[in-house]
Amino acid sequence: MALVLVNNIHKSYSLGDVEVHALQGVSFSIGEGEFVSIMGASGSGKSTLMNIIGCLDIPSKGKYILNGEDVSSLGSDQLANIRKDTIGFVFQGFNLLPKMSALENVELPMLYKGVGAKKRREGAMEALKKVDLEDRADHQPHQLSGGQQQRVAIARALANDAPLILADEPTGNLDSHTSEEVMKLFVRLNEETGKTIIQVTHEPDMAHFSRRILTFRDGRMLRDEKVRT
Amino acid sequence: MMSFVETSRISFRALKANKTRSALTMLGIVIGVMAVIIMFAVGTGANRQISQQFASLGTNILMVRPGADRGPGGGSRNTVNTLVVEDAYSITEHCGAVAYAAPVYGGNAQTVYGNANYPAKVTGTILDYFAIQDWELVSGRAFTDQDVRSATKVCVIGQTIVEELFGGEDPLGKIIRVKKIPMVVIGILEELGDSPRGNDQDNVVIVPISTAQRRMFSPSRPDTVSMISVKAIDETHLDIAQKQIEDLLALRHKIRPGQDNDFSVRNLTQFVESAKSATAVMTMLLTAVAGVSLLVGGIGIMNIMLVSVTERTREIGIRMAVGAKSSDIRLQFLVEALTLSLLGGMIGIVLGVGGAQFISTGFGWATEVSLMSVLLSFGFSGFVGIFFGYYPAYKASLLNPIEALRYE
Numbered sequence: 001m002a003l004v005l006v007n008n009i010h011k012s013y014s015l016g017d018v019e020v021h022a023l024q025g026v027s028f029s030i031g032e033g034e035f036v037s038i039m040g041a042s043g044s045g046k047s048t049l050m051n052i053i054g055c056l057d058i059p060s061k062g063k064y065i066l067n068g069e070d071v072s073s074l075g076s077d078q079l080a081n082i083r084k085d086t087i088g089f090v091f092q093g094f095n096l097l098p099k100m101s102a103l104e105n106v107e108l109p110m111l112y113k114g115v116g117a118k119k120r121r122e123g124a125m126e127a128l129k130k131v132d133l134e135d136r137a138d139h140q141p142h143q144l145s146g147g148q149q150q151r152v153a154i155a156r157a158l159a160n161d162a163p164l165i166l167a168d169e170p171t172g173n174l175d176s177h178t179s180e181e182v183m184k185l186f187v188r189l190n191e192e193t194g195k196t197i198i199q200v201t202h203e204p205d206m207a208h209f210s211r212r213i214l215t216f217r218d219g220r221m222l223r224d225e226k227v228r229t
Numbered sequence: 230m231m232s233f234v235e236t237s238r239i240s241f242r243a244l245k246a247n248k249t250r251s252a253l254t255m256l257g258i259v260i261g262v263m264a265v266i267i268m269f270a271v272g273t274g275a276n277r278q279i280s281q282q283f284a285s286l287g288t289n290i291l292m293v294r295p296g297a298d299r300g301p302g303g304g305s306r307n308t309v310n311t312l313v314v315e316d317a318y319s320i321t322e323h324c325g326a327v328a329y330a331a332p333v334y335g336g337n338a339q340t341v342y343g344n345a346n347y348p349a350k351v352t353g354t355i356l357d358y359f360a361i362q363d364w365e366l367v368s369g370r371a372f373t374d375q376d377v378r379s380a381t382k383v384c385v386i387g388q389t390i391v392e393e394l395f396g397g398e399d400p401l402g403k404i405i406r407v408k409k410i411p412m413v414v415i416g417i418l419e420e421l422g423d424s425p426r427g428n429d430q431d432n433v434v435i436v437p438i439s440t441a442q443r444r445m446f447s448p449s450r451p452d453t454v455s456m457i458s459v460k461a462i463d464e465t466h467l468d469i470a471q472k473q474i475e476d477l478l479a480l481r482h483k484i485r486p487g488q489d490n491d492f493s494v495r496n497l498t499q500f501v502e503s504a505k506s507a508t509a510v511m512t513m514l515l516t517a518v519a520g521v522s523l524l525v526g527g528i529g530i531m532n533i534m535l536v537s538v539t540e541r542t543r544e545i546g547i548r549m550a551v552g553a554k555s556s557d558i559r560l561q562f563l564v565e566a567l568t569l570s571l572l573g574g575m576i577g578i579v580l581g582v583g584g585a586q587f588i589s590t591g592f593g594w595a596t597e598v599s600l601m602s603v604l605l606s607f608g609f610s611g612f613v614g615i616f617f618g619y620y621p622a623y624k625a626s627l628l629n630p631i632e633a634l635r636y637e
């Protein structure tokens with residue numbers, strides 16, 4: 001069964017009199033356990049699409065079925081519930097909460113799930129272990145390198161056991177060496193724990209860690225190709 | 230849904246992360262609550278003191294003054310000399326509910342002993358006045374009815390006079406000059422302290438009323454009195470006594486029905502009430518001012534919370550991305566505002582109680598912190614927190630997660 005199924009999705013923004021068509025009829029499906037890269041020029045609608053897939057936004061037109069459920073027209077509270085259970089986000093700018101330890105940052109999704117303090121701690125520790133940062137649990141973001149911060153962010157995305165990880169340019173702020181480490185981590189998570197990962201990237205080198213590349217231009221999908229590994 | 234405890238913990242951490250700002254924001258509430266508590270404490274203390282002092286004067290006392298009644302607190306002026314000594318004796322004789330009635334006539338006069346002199350308050354009266362006032366003598370004796378009849382030149386003096394004129398010397402049997410008239414000191418009054426209005430009650434020379442009238446002050450009508458002090462047989466007979474006195478004096482003064490009395494009978498509790506209502510008005514006013522400062526404190530909270538929401542837009546976006554609902558965000562900021570205001574309230578209570586203590590030890594004012602004022606100001610600061618915290622919290626909850634995440 002497809003985990004992500006988008007069917008003829010449109011998204012437009014109106015800026016005064018001007019309509020911006022960020023997505024103009026996009027359809028594809030991503031099965032469970034896939035590792036997909038989305039590429040395309042700046043402004044081609046990649047982030048817009050990720051926001052919709054991540055249930056941060058809803059399409060103007062078209063259908064989006066996530067994990068068998070139609071989420072195309074849900075309200076903000078229902079979307080929040082789905083994000084909580086189904087989706088883990090990794091951002092280009094890491095987006096960790098400053099003045100909080102790595103452990104507390106990783107605990108955050110469980111907090112809104114109502115997990116008790118002790119279980120939260122254990123779960124967060126386990127997630128940090130998966131990204132090899134259990135020895136940095138007490139460090140605050142500013143005491144960590146960029147690559148480490150991104151790994152904490154990935155641990156946070158793992159914390160609520162969501163099947164789907166969405167990463168919008170996760171290596172955009174990292175050098176090539178650390179970028180590669182993050183990619184290897186994604187590959188490992190994908191292969192060992194069966195996480196479905198969708199990432200946006202501008203770098204073909206990074207895209208080639210995944211097994212499928214969707215290429216976008218002007219709000220439309222140009223290509224959908226398998227990558228040989 | 231997140232538990233309230235967790236929400237509080239998050240809010241607490243956010244406030245701790247910005248200690249100086251949180252402290253300054255609380256300051257308004259701290260000062261407001263402190264002011265409310267102190268104002269209440271001073272007001273309650275003053276009331277209590279008034280009651281106690283009047284109670285010590287005796288609650289079954291009536292005062293008859295010349296001139297028509299001008300209402301409680303108005304004070305009838307001694308413009309007409311309508312009361313005479315005989316009125317007092319008649320009251321004692323004919324009013325069944327009256328235990329004692331004593332005429333009083335006096336004024337201010339210079340007292341001299343040796344080289345010392347002091348301006349004293351001279352009270353001319355009869356022996357019964359000592360019973361009405363519950364005055365005890367520390368030594369000597371009071372004057373007798375015989376002294377009154379023959380206008381003897383004797384006097385009983387209060388502690389202030391003892392100190393001012395005699396220093397360490399024993400005044401008994403000595404002759405002091407009161408308005409140049411030599412008087413023998415036959416008794417010394419116990420210490421009375423200040424009156425509820427702050428007058429020195431020990432600055433007194435008590436003489437037979439006839440002596441005051443005939444030898445010292447010589448009023449135009451020789452038996453005029455400035456007041457008749459009356460003690461009812463007990464508190465429950467106060468109203469009856471008042472009625473009896475009014476009827477008797479109306480008859481004696483030949484007041485026709487429908488005509489105003491040329492005297493007034495006043496009850497001390499009326500003075501208590503008017504004194505209390507005066508302090509109550511003061512307390513209300515000051516508390517209102519304190520309340521306004523609480524409100525200003527609330528506006529300060531709102532202001533800072535709005536800044537905080539803007540500053541933490543990205544944090545809000547992150548929280549929303551990982552599954553926080555609008556209501557979670559709203560609650561978080563509301564609890565933050567509430568924590569600020571309640572913490573401020575608690576600090577204000579501590580400082581207020583301490584301040585009230587300081588005022589009573591430092592200035593000698595009676596203060597009394599009431600539980601009511603503590604609960605009231607704590608509740609009010611909670612209310613202020615919710616009221617002024619709601620709008621910023623609501624604004625935070627309306628943020629769109631995508632825009633919030635993109636916020637720099």
Ligand SMILES: Nc1ncnc2c1ncn2[C@@H]1O[C@H](COP(=O)(O)OP(=O)(O)OP(=O)(O)O)[C@@H](O)[C@H]1O
Pocket residue numbers: 013014015020021022040041042043044045046047048049
């Ligand atoms: N909130 C918005 N309001 C108006 N227009 C928007 C909004 N968000 C995106 N757009 C427009 O939609 C189009 C697609 O934007 P999007 O951010 O999806 O591009 P992108 O492919 O992610 O680009 P990049 O690689 O630079 O991140 C752009 O033209 C952008 O200006």
Ligand SMILES: [Mg+2]
Pocket residue numbers: 046047048168
């Ligand atoms: Mg983008």
